[in-house]
Amino acid sequence: GNSVTQMEGPVTLSEEAFLTINCTYTATGYPSLFWYVQYPGEGLQLLLKATKADDKGSNKGFEATYRKETTSFHLEKGSVQVSDSAVYFCALSEDTGFQKLVFGTGTRLLVSP
Amino acid sequence: DVKVTQSSRYLVKRTGEKVFLECVQDMDHENMFWYRQDPGLGLRLIYFSYDVKMKEKGDIPEGYSVSREKKERFSLILESASTNQTSMYLCASSQTSGGLSETQYFGPGTRLLVL
Numbered sequence A: 001g002n003s004v005t006q007m008e009g010p011v012t013l014s015e016e017a018f019l020t021i022n023c024t025y026t027a028t029g030y031p032s033l034f035w036y037v038q039y040p041g042e043g044l045q046l047l048l049k050a051t052k053a054d055d056k057g058s059n060k061g062f063e064a065t066y067r068k069e070t071t072s073f074h075l076e077k078g079s080v081q082v083s084d085s086a087v088y089f090c091a092l093s094e095d096t097g098f099q100k101l102v103f104g105t106g107t108r109l110l111v112s113p
Numbered sequence B: 001d002v003k004v005t006q007s008s009r010y011l012v013k014r015t016g017e018k019v020f021l022e023c024v025q026d027m028d029h030e031n032m033f034w035y036r037q038d039p040g041l042g043l044r045l046i047y048f049s050y051d052v053k054m055k056e057k058g059d060i061p062e063g064y065s066v067s068r069e070k071k072e073r074f075s076l077i078l079e080s081a082s083t084n085q086t087s088m089y090l091c092a093s094s095q096t097s098g099g100l101s102e103t104q105y106f107g108p109g110t111r112l113l114v115l
Helices: none
Strands: A003-006 A011-014 A019-021 A023-026 A033-038 A044-050 A056-059 A062-065 A075-077 A086-095 A099-103 A107-112 B004-006 B010-013 B019-025 B031-038 B042-051 B054-057 B064-070 B073-078 B087-094 B110-114
Touching: A003 A086, A003 A099, A011 A019, A019 A107, A023 A033, A023 A086, A033 A062, A044 A062, A099 B042, B004 B087, B010 B019, B019 B031, B019 B087, B019 B110, B031 B064, B031 B073, B042 B064, B042 B073, B054 B064, B073 B087
Parallel strands: A011 A107, B010 B110
Antiparallel strands: A003 A023, A019 A075, A033 A044, A033 A086, A044 A056, A056 A062, A062 A075, A086 A099, A086 A107, B004 B019, B019 B073, B031 B042, B031 B087, B042 B054, B064 B073, B087 B110
């Protein structure tokens, strides 16, 4: 079946450092790809998404490019802030007659001043 | 802004109790979902509803049931709570129109402890 693999966390960075969180997927067909973020004590919220190969999703300084040849959707940010500390989930959508999201296990990011 | 609310942030229940988790969305979304979130496992889909009174099983429906009597409300029911149902429960909603690329909007979650 379809699956999403994320790098193990936590990822610990200093403020203004460059961030990469790796995400690879296994899927049949052409899923849409998502990054959701969960801030402490909150539910998940969409960070960005891409719907087809070579699309780049971006939001709040974060970017991810849908790479079909490497089945990847890595999340990047050029300069992280303390407020970016959160858990990041990579996900893909399956077409099972309805939109079913398959999530990775999540990567915790800790940014220190 | 879409708002998804869940009836409780924290619940403590005893083994064997019947537990109701309520979710309400205010954006007239057709689809509603219940997930559980566990460390190291990410989010797993329990049940999904695409219309009033309609439901579909997700990946882990055993021990759970759902009810959707009104479009804005989706309830998760633990018929007889067990300790292995201790978890964070997240409700989400979405429109149908965007298809596979549609955004799901999540509530803040209910952390359930079953003793």
